[in-house]
Amino acid sequence: EAGVVQSPRYKIIEKKQPVAFWCNPISGHNTLYWYRQNLGQGPELLIRYENEEAVDDSQLPKDRFSAERLKGVDSTLKIQPAELGDSAVYLCASSSRDSPQGYGYTFGSGTRLTVV
Amino acid sequence: EDKVVQSPLSLVVHEGDTVTLNCSYExxxxxxxxxxxxxxxxxxxxxxxxxxxxxxxSGRLSSILDKKELFSILNITATQTGDSAIYLCAATKSAGANNLFFGTGTRLTVIP
Structure with a gap:
């Protein structure tokens, strides 16, 4: 079974440019998360989806960040325009409602964004 | 405000050593x-x-939780170079959501 797939693995852009990250969760996982991990820090939740609905986006900087999860499967996270402080690893994870809390929570390999 | 604090932030040990990583939470x-x-x-x-x-x-790793003192420890015995990594602890809430609140992590380096 394929895990959580993210692309691209790395992205280098100039500030003020747009960027998008893509995530394909584990088949059948209804919950999808986007986390941001700054250097030397633990991951922080940006947004959580239950199927296609964003149920927790309180930590998403909505002036420049947007996300969507069409048809409740794949998800895209976009930043426009990017700032230097957005340099980080963006992790996607998915989980199943049927799994005990904590188990079945799988992370993708992440996208390392560098804004120059 | 919820917080999860890990210590130490980094640790360097020799192969074969035993390490204890700490995680406290509020x-x-x-x-x-x-x-x-x-x-x-x-x-x-x-x-x-x-x-x-x-x-x-699980093998050489073990962990325990103290809900009275609000902390957990992760022990690794007979460390190997393959144990070199960042170890993260995270808390979840009982409010139905599966969100993880992470600490900053402990960077463990095991040298031969």
Missing amino acids: VTNFRSLLWYKQEKKAPTFLFMLTSSGIEKK
């Missing part, structure tokens, strides 16, 4: 404490702890 409606190992980018699951005083073991 989280409203706390439900469980999870440990992850992060070698490159994707954190991989190690343990989930929900009950106090019950040790969980």
